[in-house]
Amino acid sequence: MQRSILRSVFIALIVGFTATSGTVMSAPRPNSFDGNWSVIIHTRQGNCGESLRYSVRIIGGQVQSGEQNYRAAGSVSPNGAIRVVVAEGDRSASGAGRLAGNAGSGLWHTDRGDCSGDWTAQRRGGDNW
Amino acid sequence: MTLPHKRWGVCAGTAVFSAIFVSAAWCDGLATGRQDGPTDRPILVAEAHAKRSSSKSDAKPQQPPSSTSAQTQLPPRTPFTAAEDAVATIPGIPNARFWADSEADFKNALPADPGPWLALSSGGEDGAFGAGLLVGLSAAGKRPDFAVVTGVSSGALMAPFAFAGSRYDEALKKAYTTVTAADIFEAGGSTGESFVNSWPLRDFIAKEITPELIADVAAADHAGRRLFVVTTDLDAERNIVWNMGAIAAHGGEDARKLFVQVLLASASVPGGFPPVLIDVEADGKRFAEMHVDGGLGGQFFVAPHSLMATTSDYHLPATALYVVVNTGLERDFKVVDRFAPSILTQAVGAAVKVDTRLMLTLSYAVAKRSDVPFHVASVPPSFDMPSQGSFDPKYMGALFQVGFEQGKGENAFSSEPPPYPSGTPKPPANHTEKTGAN
Numbered sequence A: 001m002q003r004s005i006l007r008s009v010f011i012a013l014i015v016g017f018t019a020t021s022g023t024v025m026s027a028p029r030p031n032s033f034d035g036n037w038s039v040i041i042h043t044r045q046g047n048c049g050e051s052l053r054y055s056v057r058i059i060g061g062q063v064q065s066g067e068q069n070y071r072a073a074g075s076v077s078p079n080g081a082i083r084v085v086v087a088e089g090d091r092s093a094s095g096a097g098r099l100a101g102n103a104g105s106g107l108w109h110t111d112r113g114d115c116s117g118d119w120t121a122q123r124r125g126g127d128n129w
Numbered sequence B: 001m002t003l004p005h006k007r008w009g010v011c012a013g014t015a016v017f018s019a020i021f022v023s024a025a026w027c028d029g030l031a032t033g034r035q036d037g038p039t040d041r042p043i044l045v046a047e048a049h050a051k052r053s054s055s056k057s058d059a060k061p062q063q064p065p066s067s068t069s070a071q072t073q074l075p076p077r078t079p080f081t082a083a084e085d086a087v088a089t090i091p092g093i094p095n096a097r098f099w100a101d102s103e104a105d106f107k108n109a110l111p112a113d114p115g116p117w118l119a120l121s122s123g124g125e126d127g128a129f130g131a132g133l134l135v136g137l138s139a140a141g142k143r144p145d146f147a148v149v150t151g152v153s154s155g156a157l158m159a160p161f162a163f164a165g166s167r168y169d170e171a172l173k174k175a176y177t178t179v180t181a182a183d184i185f186e187a188g189g190s191t192g193e194s195f196v197n198s199w200p201l202r203d204f205i206a207k208e209i210t211p212e213l214i215a216d217v218a219a220a221d222h223a224g225r226r227l228f229v230v231t232t233d234l235d236a237e238r239n240i241v242w243n244m245g246a247i248a249a250h251g252g253e254d255a256r257k258l259f260v261q262v263l264l265a266s267a268s269v270p271g272g273f274p275p276v277l278i279d280v281e282a283d284g285k286r287f288a289e290m291h292v293d294g295g296l297g298g299q300f301f302v303a304p305h306s307l308m309a310t311t312s313d314y315h316l317p318a319t320a321l322y323v324v325v326n327t328g329l330e331r332d333f334k335v336v337d338r339f340a341p342s343i344l345t346q347a348v349g350a351a352v353k354v355d356t357r358l359m360l361t362l363s364y365a366v367a368k369r370s371d372v373p374f375h376v377a378s379v380p381p382s383f384d385m386p387s388q389g390s391f392d393p394k395y396m397g398a399l400f401q402v403g404f405e406q407g408k409g410e411n412a413f414s415s416e417p418p419p420y421p422s423g424t425p426k427p428p429a430n431h432t433e434k435t436g437a438n
Helices: A002-014 B021-031 B040-053 B082-087 B103-109 B124-139 B154-164 B166-177 B199-208 B211-222 B244-250 B252-266 B340-369 B393-408
Strands: A035-045 A051-059 A062-065 A081-088 A091-100 A103-110 A116-124 B097-099 B116-120 B148-152 B226-233 B238-243 B276-282 B285-293 B320-325 B374-378
Touching: A081 A103, A091 A116, B082 B276, B082 B285, B097 B103, B103 B238, B116 B154, B124 B154, B124 B166, B124 B320, B124 B374, B124 B393, B148 B154, B154 B166, B154 B211, B154 B226, B154 B244, B154 B252, B166 B211, B166 B393, B199 B252, B211 B226, B211 B244, B211 B252, B226 B244, B226 B252, B238 B244, B244 B252, B252 B276, B252 B285, B320 B340, B340 B374, B374 B393
Parallel strands: B116 B148, B116 B320, B148 B226, B320 B374
Antiparallel strands: A035 A051, A035 A116, A051 A062, A081 A091, A091 A103, A103 A116, B097 B238, B226 B238, B226 B285, B276 B285
16 A cells, blocks of 8 residues: 555656646557667756656657656647657756657756756666566 | 656655665655645546547547556465474575574674674664765774674665775765666556565675675674674564675575575565565574565664663673764654654654664663774764765765865864754754765
């Protein structure tokens, strides 16, 4: 019981991605970037932590979180251009960049301008262990 | 694509059950969310989305994923009995391990000749202290050639380097001063068994545990020295001591994989990180045991508890006992939020300190009755640098340096456990508690 409560609390708090486009997910079209990705967020300016890694899934070009229990969205165009907005409390950060093949990278900044940095992404397959 | 970590200080100071990582997971969650209460989060996300999309009249709120979740359905486990588990062995490596409560197996696994023993405790990122201490001892030319090295949790991760000798000091320093949270865990990638996924740590261990290091561990084992790492068999609620030298001596890819699995399991705080399933065999039946953080059975390991007990007359066959406590032992005062992770983090953190102190008292007692010199080092109370997040390289680098200077200095170890705290706990530094108090 305690475990499930903690899990719910944690997942509810962990992070949220919101879409920049407002695209409806009801009819996703296959996208060459569909799959599981691992994204490392690097802070280069400001006091926003060093590096963190998040699991992200892309389905039909739509960015989602790797968890069922929290919101995730964003969009990837067929040429790999990606735009994401992350919201935390009353703050938000914008990220943009490009995916190519099994990797990607880009920049991000908080909308208040107090932190910024870059991000890298790698497509992930199944775990062997 | 990330956000400021306003709440690191709340829980970065506590690593659950000795080890590393639940604090990281919880802090991560806290850092990216709650200011007024856990229920605020979804609303705020929705509000932020609405704000962003308000300029588009046709914008519609994104729905949370449902059946498209990446969370996988885990396969069912092969059932087995307590009797089967009691006699289970690693296929092909029968001497890979023994129950931590088995006096006979423990005595049989010890070196033939006595020598100095080293016990490395849990501590998560505060393992940087122990790493620095060992490197400092090397720099001063006074690091013993330990006959037995034991490791639990973060102590397990550094144990192979400590065991293999000072030629691995640079690798040890690098591992504890350049690692970041991204090298340890991935948020949002839970398998349903834990808050976060630990595949980055698994890959990190696999990279750092090189074939050369395994070969050196095997050679040292052949020379009569022993490297023990402790995990917890969660099914049996018993600790297991892994004879890492025997595993290394077996060689091959299966042994290397098991070596990494054991280290990962020893540092996998249940709930925070996924358990590690280890394939075993009993009477021709194969199944997998569920292993988690070794700290569940004590923050460091010297001998089976029955042999450590004050009612036992067991004498350690050692020439000296060194204990490196990768944590501060002082109480850290804070006004705890009315929030489950904050409450649990503070509670478990306090329990870990008590457990560590009791273990130190027991170790001191067994050393004394064995006429074995006792040496202990722990994170000094004066170190109060705040961390900017879990596995903050600047914090870990500073703590490594503290350990290094202590190891290099005249008073690297104390001959008695630190005194029990009394009176008022120390105030938090700059209103932010240091990371990894455990």
